[in-house]
Amino acid sequence: MAPGASAVATIPVPKLDRPGPSPDNADKKPMMRQFNAPVVFNQVVSQGWKLLAFSWPEGLTPPIPGQFFTFNPQGLQAGEAGLLRRPLAFAFFGRGLAFALYQIRGKATQALAAFAEGGSLDLIAPLGNSFPQPLADEQVFLAGGGIGIGPLLYLRSSFHGVEAAGAGVSILPSRTGKLFLGFRSASQIPSFTLAAERWEKQNQEANGAARHPKPYRQPVLAGLADLQLCLDQAFIATDDGSKGFKGTVVDALLQDSAQTAPIATATRIYACGPAPMLSALDALALERGSPAHLSAEQWMACGVGACQGCVLPARAGGYLRACADGPVFPQGAILWKA
């Protein structure tokens, strides 16, 4: 390394065209906390995917789109991959409940999937930075691939003012954005409506005609309805063409923007998904001169910026931490593994 070069790259401060969604976000990081969260909902929403909802502690700053939390895979012993906490992104927040969409992949997500509603989960939240808000006159593209759709659903919901009061998000007037979601096939696409119906049925069977509705019933159902609303407005792409556009979410976005975006309109891109997708969108944004905000994944140990374990190679040299410098990085910050 060149003498004097700063090896531990500091994140090139993204020019915030507007302070982030939360007033806390602008200058100082909101407090994080370790807490036991009552799990109020943990149900299948599509093949291999589940949606988790838990009650947010009083007095803790609500999460904003792009942020994540870590959970302790309780019930797993250290010898069974239970040593490290696992990160998940927020997929929605409203009426005192936080939601996350997750894919059952290995031991820890299996343990989470088996976690019973009513139990309480050891969490650390809110963690990481967030998506900055777009400018009022920009055309906004949001792209989510696979299980990366969660944070985009949350961002999209913050635009059109879903649950302004509960979300702790300052809502911009009539902001819209085109949401593109990519799935392997139609069977992966979540249905929050069906999940709600199944859950209601389960509760009725358990409670005897819902005469003692759970205190969380209304907030859960309202959150599911908001999520479904966002999803219904999305352009869907599937790899196998079983629903919507056949191809990747990047192809879908390219095709649409070629058709609809007048050349003069300023655009802004938000994305979360597999590295090749982020790499393609980073290049696209550079080509068009659009700002872009890309949310990355990396293995984590501490999740709070202390261990330097979760780094990604920075374009400017050195590395950036996914957990504390990110997970959201501006266009050009990261050398993506294509």
Next chain:
Amino acid sequence: MESLNREPDLRVRIGPLVLPNPVGVASGTFGYGQEYQDLVDIDALGALYTKAVSIDPKSGNRPPRLVETPSGLINSIGLANPGLPAFLDEKIPYLQSLGCPVVVNVVGETESEYTTIVEAIEKRIGVPREGMKGPVDGYELNLSCPNVEKGGMAFGTEPELVERITRKVRKITRRALVVKLSPNVTDIAQIALAAEAGKADAVSCINTVVGMAIDVKTCKPLIARGIGGLSGPAIRPIGVACVWKVARAVRIPVIGLGGIGCANDALEYLLAGASAIQVGTAIFSNPRAPLEILEGVKTWMRERGVEKLKDIPSLFRFPS
């Protein structure tokens, strides 16, 4: 066995430094403290051992740097740290604000780098005043990291080198001087004796154990650099055995670490002869672990009527 109805005496003396209690947080797992300030009552810790400080900033190794293995974690961070000048300017003011003792973990690529770093810190913070907590209360020489080509472990495996570096650093500081030992050696007691001969106030052991994990799908190692350092419960028996061997060989205090996650784990180390302990990897899964361990040790002492922490090793029932 009489139970105790007053608070047990938990203080630990490390040379000139008195730790308020035996439970510290291990180097590299707690950053420079600030990262965990929302989650942990740092002032209540027995000591904070910082992430390693080197002269130049280090960006560290290529990712992926972490992989979880059965009961363990392999890391290959590569001592990523902001370097000495940034440590002095940006970390010292925060460390000054802490109520717990701070021990700076020092790493060099050559012998003289160790002395340069300690000298620069001493110059910045001045001579220690009796009874005053400074921004830095001691040094832990990392002669034992498996994750860099030069320095670190190479030094830690040669007794003469360990003695020489320790002696040189000893000449420039009156603060507590700890030498951190690697388990990746033939006879750890020899290295500990060398540190003692060099006038270290204590030794800490163990650093991580060299480890490797391979993905049989891709036929590649799971961390980019191939081998890394194994930590966590998997290495606890190795650490306990090292502490036991070292404590029998030297007269200076031994600080035990490696896979401590609960009070019983800490007690194993204390019974094996450790004067204090550090918690590392367990913090990742539960940042509250160090203070929970402290409570657990206190309860054990109270229940057994043990008045002083330093009496614990004498309770070990094993002919030596």
